[in-house]
Amino acid sequence: MTVTDHELDEMLFRFHCEATEQAVTPTLVARWTAAYPHYAEDIREHAVELLDMSFRASANGAAISAGRSPARIEPVTVPTPGMTSETAPSTLREALRTVGLTLRDFADGIDIARSIVTDVNDGEIVKETIPRRFLRIGAARAGTATDWFKAVVMTTNDKGELPAFKSTGDPLPGRQRTWEEAIRDTDMDEDRIAFWLSDEG
Amino acid sequence: MQDQEHGSEGVDREDWLDRINRNDLRSAKPQAIAAACRRLNPERDVLLRGRLLDHLAKLATDHLAMRVDRRLPNEGRDAIGEVVGNMVASIIDPDAADGRGFEHSFINKLEHRLIDHVRRWRRETVVIEPQLSDEVTGHALERPDGYGLSPEDEAMAQDIVAGLPDNYRKAFLLRRAGFAYDAASRSESIAAMLGVTPKTAKAWVEKAHALIHQQLGIRR
Numbered sequence: 001m002t003v004t005d006h007e008l009d010e011m012l013f014r015f016h017c018e019a020t021e022q023a024v025t026p027t028l029v030a031r032w033t034a035a036y037p038h039y040a041e042d043i044r045e046h047a048v049e050l051l052d053m054s055f056r057a058s059a060n061g062a063a064i065s066a067g068r069s070p071a072r073i074e075p076v077t078v079p080t081p082g083m084t085s086e087t088a089p090s091t092l093r094e095a096l097r098t099v100g101l102t103l104r105d106f107a108d109g110i111d112i113a114r115s116i117v118t119d120v121n122d123g124e125i126v127k128e129t130i131p132r133r134f135l136r137i138g139a140a141r142a143g144t145a146t147d148w149f150k151a152v153v154m155t156t157n158d159k160g161e162l163p164a165f166k167s168t169g170d171p172l173p174g175r176q177r178t179w180e181e182a183i184r185d186t187d188m189d190e191d192r193i194a195f196w197l198s199d200e201g
Numbered sequence: 202m203q204d205q206e207h208g209s210e211g212v213d214r215e216d217w218l219d220r221i222n223r224n225d226l227r228s229a230k231p232q233a234i235a236a237a238c239r240r241l242n243p244e245r246d247v248l249l250r251g252r253l254l255d256h257l258a259k260l261a262t263d264h265l266a267m268r269v270d271r272r273l274p275n276e277g278r279d280a281i282g283e284v285v286g287n288m289v290a291s292i293i294d295p296d297a298a299d300g301r302g303f304e305h306s307f308i309n310k311l312e313h314r315l316i317d318h319v320r321r322w323r324r325e326t327v328v329i330e331p332q333l334s335d336e337v338t339g340h341a342l343e344r345p346d347g348y349g350l351s352p353e354d355e356a357m358a359q360d361i362v363a364g365l366p367d368n369y370r371k372a373f374l375l376r377r378a379g380f381a382y383d384a385a386s387r388s389e390s391i392a393a394m395l396g397v398t399p400k401t402a403k404a405w406v407e408k409a410h411a412l413i414h415q416q417l418g419i420r421r
Binding site: 017024029051054056061062105143 | 272306309363374381
């Protein structure tokens with residue numbers, strides 16, 4: 001840590017202590033940014049994150065008081081006109097990364113076998129057989145519009161460079177499976193399999 | 202140095218052992234526990250120090266779990282693991298500046314480090330946020346000052362606010378904390394805090410209000 005980094009770190013810690021004691025207010029932030037104009041952006045960023053974090057603690061506390069798990073706070077699905085199929089990332093992995101999720105987190109979050117999400121990402125499942133239920137629940141988990149999420153799922157084809165040391169010919173694409181074949185091949189329990197095989201009208 | 206090698210200067214070992222035996226560490230201030238950990242003899246008191254550090258790690262994990270953004274990778278668990286791991290390392294390192302910070306104000310230092318982690322993550326990650334295009338949606342938005350949620354609605358709205366896109370939520374929280382859209386002299390504004398124009402700041406707050414009302418089923 002350089003001298004400057006250390007000075008910034010110390011200053012932010014003192015700001016944090018005071019802001020926690022008094023609350024984040026325009027006056028408090030203005031006083032600190034005036035005192036340390038060269039660190040004004042760091043002070044503002046820290047203040048915003050502190051405000052956000054304090055709110056989250058309060059919301060989670062309220063959820064626990066109401067007998068609910070704080071993890072059940074779900075992202076609000078909002079109309080997102082800026083997210084069009086033209087702006088959608090080319091793979092599901094990339095799309096989820098932009099909202100802070102890995103393929104594994106995403107699969108666990110919607111309670112589906114991780115292999116299914118990997119197969120969707122890799123384009124191993126026939127697109128036309130992927131049900132609306134997956135698109136709706138997936139979009140809600142990612143906090144995106146369903147149309148945008150669907151655009152990602154319909155284009156994702158994230159096959160990596162697979163080693164083919166034993167092959168004497170060029171690698172060939174494997175046979176795609178249908179959604180039903182893929183779901184039935186997982187080790188999910190029967191209830192989950194039934195859930196993911198039934199679709200919504 | 203003599204004390205550090207052969208004893209545990211200023212630490213009442215018997216008192217800490219007694220607290221552990223009575224399962225009563227919760228009544229001790231975490232900064233006091235951190236201070237004790239830093240002064241206990243690392244060889245003679247290895248077990249006692251381990252028990253105290255275990256308690257601090259548990260306490261820190263619980264505290265951060267209530268505050269971490271679940272949209273971080275692995276739902277924030279990696280962030281918590283990193284912050285708590287660094288906390289333990291800095292407490293047992295007599296030269297670590299953070300160790301002194303944990304002695305001085307344990308919770309504040311912990312939160313400070315979580316915020317550092319979140320800020321780093323935000324810089325490294327391009328988070329997709331809904332773009333503003335009122336022209337596309339055609340939704341007319343009222344002035345936010347006129348919304349006036351009742352206390353009951355406010356309580357119900359907490360879950361909804363927590364699930365709002367980052368920018369909307371932060372703008373909403375800043376507005377609620379008394380920040381204006383534009384900077385008055387000698388003050389800070391939502392626009393300055395979020396690095397956007399006052400018009401965008403206002404639109405984000407309005408969007409947040411509109412979504413909260415929509416989710417609550419309140420007709421405006």
